Amino acid sequence: MATLAPIIELQNVTKVYSTEAGDFNALKGINLRVDKGEFLGIVGKSGAGKSTLLNMITGVDHLTSGEVIVRGNGDDISVHKLDEDALALWRGQTLGIIFQSFQLLPMLTLIENVMMPIDLCGAYQTRLSRERAMELLTLVELEDHANKLPAYISGGQQQRVAIARALANDPPILVADEPTGNLDSVTADHIFDVFEHLVDERGKTIVMVTHDNSLGPRFTRHVQIADGELTDVTGPAQKSRRKRTK
Numbered sequence: 001m002a003t004l005a006p007i008i009e010l011q012n013v014t015k016v017y018s019t020e021a022g023d024f025n026a027l028k029g030i031n032l033r034v035d036k037g038e039f040l041g042i043v044g045k046s047g048a049g050k051s052t053l054l055n056m057i058t059g060v061d062h063l064t065s066g067e068v069i070v071r072g073n074g075d076d077i078s079v080h081k082l083d084e085d086a087l088a089l090w091r092g093q094t095l096g097i098i099f100q101s102f103q104l105l106p107m108l109t110l111i112e113n114v115m116m117p118i119d120l121c122g123a124y125q126t127r128l129s130r131e132r133a134m135e136l137l138t139l140v141e142l143e144d145h146a147n148k149l150p151a152y153i154s155g156g157q158q159q160r161v162a163i164a165r166a167l168a169n170d171p172p173i174l175v176a177d178e179p180t181g182n183l184d185s186v187t188a189d190h191i192f193d194v195f196e197h198l199v200d201e202r203g204k205t206i207v208m209v210t211h212d213n214s215l216g217p218r219f220t221r222h223v224q225i226a227d228g229e230l231t232d233v234t235g236p237a238q239k240s241r242r243k244r245t246k
Helices: 050-058 084-094 110-121 126-139 155-166 185-200 213-218
Strands: 008-019 022-034 039-043 065-070 095-099 173-177 205-210 221-226 229-232
Touching: 008 050, 022 050, 022 229, 039 050, 039 185, 039 213, 050 065, 050 095, 050 173, 050 205, 084 095, 095 155, 110 126, 110 155, 126 155, 155 185, 173 185, 185 205, 185 213
Parallel strands: 039 205, 039 221, 095 173, 173 205
Antiparallel strands: 008 022, 008 065, 221 229
16 A cells, blocks of 8 residues: 655755854754654754754755655645745745744734734735634634733733634644743643644644653654754654543
């Protein structure tokens, strides 16, 4: 039986930074496949290379050698062969990026923050983009706060707005850089519930990095990274995530 191509594939990816102290090998020949519909965790300590690895997937940073292929919208895209304009358009259509620090614009209301990537990609008319943004705020249970500024909601609520914003253009892939790192355990648990819903019910593929080893059972699969190398890589997703009793 034929094996489906992964939605994300890293082939011998290396990243070397030049410093005054000499070259620093941030990533050392990373090979990784991510299947469609996975909730993949990349787990490692600070400085292990987690965020650099995400930056290779998103094209935010240039790789030194290797290749990153993403098949998020049907086409095989070699991310680091795109020019800057094509890369920005591809990223807006294919990826939703979620940051630890939320990065909401403080002068915009919640609904305006969610509308922003829709408007930047020209995907919807103004009325339709507002309807789309409200639909996403409803998904993360914040529709009643749509017209508030970010300063007037909690950190956990701000992260849920950031998730809604990442979903604005209905990307097939979400990448999340320590999205629960600034949250208490209860609030972090709610964020995981949202992610699990997006994978199980909406067919999204999520790649998340974290320093917290205890989160392993919440992913469909997780890998360990240390000193720029993947030290524990399991096979394709087994959908083994432990379901919790609500």
